[in-house]
Amino acid sequence: MSKYDLIIIGGGGFGCSTAYYAARRGKKVLVLDQFGQGHDLGSSHGGTRIIRKAYFEHPDYVPLLQQGYKLWTKLEEISSRELLSPCGLMLSGQPESAVISGAREAAELHTLELEDMSTEEIEDRFPGYRIPDGQEVIYECDGGFLHVEDCVDTYITLAEKRGVEFRWNEPVTHWESDGETAKVWTEGTTYEADALVITAGAWASQSLADLPGFPQLSVLRKVMFWFPVMSDAYDYSMGSSCFFFEMPYGEFYGFPSLDGQSIKVCQHSGGEPVADPAQVDREFREEDMELVARFLGEVMPEVVPKPEDFAVCMYTMTPDSHFIVDRHPHYQNVVIGAGFSGHGFKFASVLGKALSDLAIDYETDLPVGFLGLERFKD
Ligand SMILES: Cc1cc2nc3c(=O)[nH]c(=O)nc-3n(C[C@H](O)[C@H](O)[C@H](O)COP(=O)(O)OP(=O)(O)OC[C@H]3O[C@@H](n4cnc5c(N)ncnc54)[C@H](O)[C@@H]3O)c2cc1C
Incomplete structure (x- = not known):
């Protein structure tokens, strides 16, 4: 039986980053994934992901983000690849909305730079937007986007250079631990390691089915859309930024147009519950884009509200929408x-680094305490 320091179930964004940071510490690592390398069947595909610091979801994320930005930059240096495009981020909502009040609170607590934008400034800098009555607009110059597939691919490439083994198309059927050694079974093969990390995305509940008290994770079907643009008002090359709007009928976000032809715009709120991630409906449905089209009509009139492309992805939601980064409550050598x-x-x-620390040292200096499982205890 092959023996590793660390086995990781799931070679998506988090599994690959964890593998890289563990390998940097000299560990012998195996990553197992049920699908092929670079697949688009989980949650780490679709070209781009927003990154920002004034975190409206909770200010406790900010210290992690400050570390996270440094690690992305370091990864760019090491790999000589552009992974983070710092184009800025426009946030818009009612003054008391979660987005505006939350971003202001995070910025104030952590002394982050946020710019209040007047109507004239918006018209001048972002002429493609019609800001709804009563909304405030704030601009975060640190905001931008990550090239999601390139980030994952970079972690894989650098991890492989450090000896990490990736086995693609090899689903894990079950695992066991006695607290010192973990065993992992795939069809026909058993692997053993000192520690196990479970980063199984939308399949996490299946890998943790036996854990009493593990919170209910709900998987949501989310659709990303690419729409044609009628002008250069949204062009990345013209200084356009990412955006996030809280509207009375939902939250919408998007990216500058990277090719000058189309723009990615999506709805963050909503999403249909998915009973089995393997069976998620990947077909286009007219109703998926109804609210996005309404948003475009009201706020981004120079976008044609008929998508030229789309992709289905999944959100894996905890009951409080905050992450789970912790050791398994029964087995010190299993990390979730x-x-x-x-x-x-x-x-x-940053959380790939934290997960690798937790697996190797059973602790981390990174401030992840607020993401522990303890909070779900009655
Ligand atoms: C539409 C959309 C937009 C988003 N926008 C943003 C954004 O702008 N900014 C942001 O920060 N985040 C965003 N996110 C969230 C972010 O992309 C995800 O949180 C992140 O990619 C999840 O990574 P993961 O590694 O947990 O999951 P995944 O990348 O899905 O990886 C999990 C892997 O585990 C594998 N696996 C599962 N079970 C098994 C098993 N039993 N055996 C073997 N392999 C297994 C799967 O095959 C999969 O490859 C968005 C997500 C979506 C869907």
Whole structure:
């Protein structure tokens, strides 16, 4: 039987970053994934992911993000690849909305730079947008986007250079631990390691089915859309930024147009519950884009509200929409990174490091305490 220091179930964004950071510490690592390398059947595909610091979801994420930004930059240096495009981020909502008040609170607590934008400034800098009455707009110059597939691919390439073994198309059927050694079974093969990390994305509940008290994770079907643009008002090359709008009928976000022809715009709120991630409906449905089209009509009139492309992805939600990064409560050598609730990718760098620390040292200096399982206890 092959013996490793660390086995990772799931070679998506978090599994690959964890593998890289563990390998940097000299560990012998195996990553197992049920699908092929670079697949688009989980949650780490679709070209781009927003990254930002003034974290409206909770200010406790900010110290992690500050580390996360440094690690993304370091990864760019090491790999000589552009992974993070710092184009800025425009946030818009009612003054009391979760997005605006939350971003302001995070910025104030952590002394982050946020710019209040007047109507004239918006018209001048972002002429493609019509800001709804009563909304405030704030701009975060540190905001931007990550090239999601390139980030994952970079982690894989650098991890392989350090000896990490990736076995693609090899689903894990079950695992066991006695607290010192973990065993993992795939069809026909058993692997053994000192520690196990479970980063199984939308399949996390299946890998943790036997854990009493593990919170219910709900998987949501999410659709990403690419729409044609009628002008250069949204062009990355013209200084256009990422955006996030809280509207009365939902939350919408998007990216600057990278090719000058089309723009990616999506709905963050909503999403159909998925009973089995393997069976998620990947077909286009007219109703998926109804609210996005309404948003475009009201806020981005120079976008043609008929998509030219789309892709289906999944959010894996915890009950409070905050992540789970912790050791298994019964086995000290099993670590869980799950429930990234539709906003996790920007943390793949720093939390990959935290997950590898937890697996190797059973502790980490990174401030992940607020993401522990303890909070779900009654
Ligand atoms: C539409 C969309 C937009 C998003 N936008 C943003 C954004 O702008 N900013 C941001 O920060 N985050 C965003 N996110 C969230 C972010 O992309 C995810 O949180 C992150 O990619 C999750 O990574 P993961 O490694 O947990 O999951 P995945 O990348 O899905 O990886 C899990 C892997 O585990 C494998 N696996 C599962 N079970 C087994 C098994 N039994 N055996 C073998 N392999 C197994 C799967 O095949 C999969 O490859 C978005 C997500 C979606 C869907």
